[in-house]
Amino acid sequence: MAIREILTVPDPRLKQVSKPVEGGVTDEIRALMDDMLETMYDAPGIGLAAIQIGVPLRVIVMDLAREGEEPQPRYFVNPEIVETIEETKPYEEGCLSVPDIFDQVERPARCRIRYLDYDGNQVDEWAEDLYAVCIQHEMDHLEGTLFIDYLSRLKRDRAIDKVKKAKIRAIREDAN
């Protein structure tokens, strides 16, 4: 396992549409998911899509366990949303690719998803609460969409600017 670099805005790779995994969940895909999980825990975050470490495949990892709880890693290969309910709910979202920016996004409160798990088994289930928010946020990454794309242009530009400036600052501090 290895910790990989997480891409941040405005890296153009984050706007890429990710490709389906062909040939099922192989050891290679499992190794990718292991790296992604380690990278996500290190950040720390609760969800990560493969494109966030520069791999344009439809793969997501997640862990919604609260602090002090046992880890509950979840793995999604080729996830699809097959149904959503009409009711929407706002949630204050953040993203490892847009560090230190948080804002409200409104999404369907529940969604039914279908995906392959770590062992390659097909799962079909309903997601609600934080799980529904997180899977929809991560699945947006597979389409090249970030949560800041739902905000006003002004807010989005400001967010990107803030992340860019913070990165430059961090590089300068490293150099000193």
Ligand code: NI
């Ligand atoms: Ni994200």
